[in-house]
Amino acid sequence: MIHPAYWKRRKACLGGLVMACTLVGPSSHAQSLSDQLAQATRPVPAVHSASPLPPDWKHGTFMQIYVRGYQDSNADGIGDLKGLTQRLDYLQSLGVSGLWLMPITRSQDQDHGYAVTDYRDIESDYGTLADFDELIQQAHQRGIGVIIDYVINHSGADHPLFESARSAPKSPHRDWYLWQKEVPAGWSIYGKNPWHEDEYGAYFAGFWDQMPDFNLRNPKVLAWHHDNLRFWLNRGVDGFRFDAVGNLVEDGPLAWEGHAENHVIMNGIKRLIEGYDNRFLICEAPGDSVGFAKPNSCGSSFAFGHNNRVVGAAMGDPAAAEKVAGYFVNAPLGLAGFASNHDAFAGQRLWDRVRGNEKRYRLAAATYILQQPAPPFVYYGEEFGMAGGAGLGGDHKLRTPMVWDNTQPFFGFSTSEPF
Numbered sequence: 001m002i003h004p005a006y007w008k009r010r011k012a013c014l015g016g017l018v019m020a021c022t023l024v025g026p027s028s029h030a031q032s033l034s035d036q037l038a039q040a041t042r043p044v045p046a047v048h049s050a051s052p053l054p055p056d057w058k059h060g061t062f063m064q065i066y067v068r069g070y071q072d073s074n075a076d077g078i079g080d081l082k083g084l085t086q087r088l089d090y091l092q093s094l095g096v097s098g099l100w101l102m103p104i105t106r107s108q109d110q111d112h113g114y115a116v117t118d119y120r121d122i123e124s125d126y127g128t129l130a131d132f133d134e135l136i137q138q139a140h141q142r143g144i145g146v147i148i149d150y151v152i153n154h155s156g157a158d159h160p161l162f163e164s165a166r167s168a169p170k171s172p173h174r175d176w177y178l179w180q181k182e183v184p185a186g187w188s189i190y191g192k193n194p195w196h197e198d199e200y201g202a203y204f205a206g207f208w209d210q211m212p213d214f215n216l217r218n219p220k221v222l223a224w225h226h227d228n229l230r231f232w233l234n235r236g237v238d239g240f241r242f243d244a245v246g247n248l249v250e251d252g253p254l255a256w257e258g259h260a261e262n263h264v265i266m267n268g269i270k271r272l273i274e275g276y277d278n279r280f281l282i283c284e285a286p287g288d289s290v291g292f293a294k295p296n297s298c299g300s301s302f303a304f305g306h307n308n309r310v311v312g313a314a315m316g317d318p319a320a321a322e323k324v325a326g327y328f329v330n331a332p333l334g335l336a337g338f339a340s341n342h343d344a345f346a347g348q349r350l351w352d353r354v355r356g357n358e359k360r361y362r363l364a365a366a367t368y369i370l371q372q373p374a375p376p377f378v379y380y381g382e383e384f385g386m387a388g389g390a391g392l393g394g395d396h397k398l399r400t401p402m403v404w405d406n407t408q409p410f411f412g413f414s415t416s417e418p419f
Contacts, residue, residue: 036160044227047234051278058280060097072414081127115156145238178204239280263297293334300334314364337368
């Protein structure tokens, strides 16, 4: 939680375009907004090196990992990078060839990580950049690649770029985000108006008022995102999972999703990533999985909807079984199968969906892991039938600590009460 004094100081600072005003935020040191901006926007040239992984690493099975919920190494009840590194031998024993880490960059939400406040640093709960470098090195020694979540659609409201953008109408970063003079009528996204009133106008935030959308038609914004990607690629990251790529560009209240420009943006990023050796890119686009799996877009995306058919087939639905059998007759080869993930809209954990029936569970797993040409993604704990968190709802039910053994009270995840 951020101390109330910070918000009082922030309001005083942002009464005008005061680039030298010192803000004392969640970090332990004071830093001027201008220094934060300089650090956040420093250009990053490409540094190319040969990948230590075999060429076929990205054709194997990936494990999706919520670092906060995987393994605690320092007894604070929160999973971290060192804990994940300690479990690499286990992941290797499963035959996993890739890891997808949910957001590990600094964020203001202290939970899911999608409200990013620093695209070039590690969430303090998870460790340090040195810890991340060690994870990459240790994973590579075991032939395992690591891809990380990248949030291109929006930042956190506490990101210094948005702090600058909202500070004054003439801020040099004003057009890095989307603004109108006042909240427009006629908009509804997920049952709410996505425009939010602020001191100098209204900004667009489709998912949450604390996650303002970038103006991705601004070339400076895209160039900055490319710099951020190079920052991680230069450190040895093996690729990215891109969040919410169907929501990148908006054209009014009836065209806020699925714009053709989204594919152009992502194809440019695909070309950047392909400039590095042996890297991998996959996109999340529930509204257009097929479109983003094509070569002129991301080239690979999650097969949303197919996961439901796989479960239906395993549960004995003949129509679902027929659709599963014929899925890749016409579907792009870049569609990656999965059964469940961190989002409730994709369905509950597989064990819950098959109602604890082990035979149906194994059938569903075999179907999505063995059927498709793109790499399948297993959600952590799914390898042994982990259920959703009892007594929890929504996404929290899906993001509970990993069960490692039957050691009470915290089942090997931590020696302290979990988050």
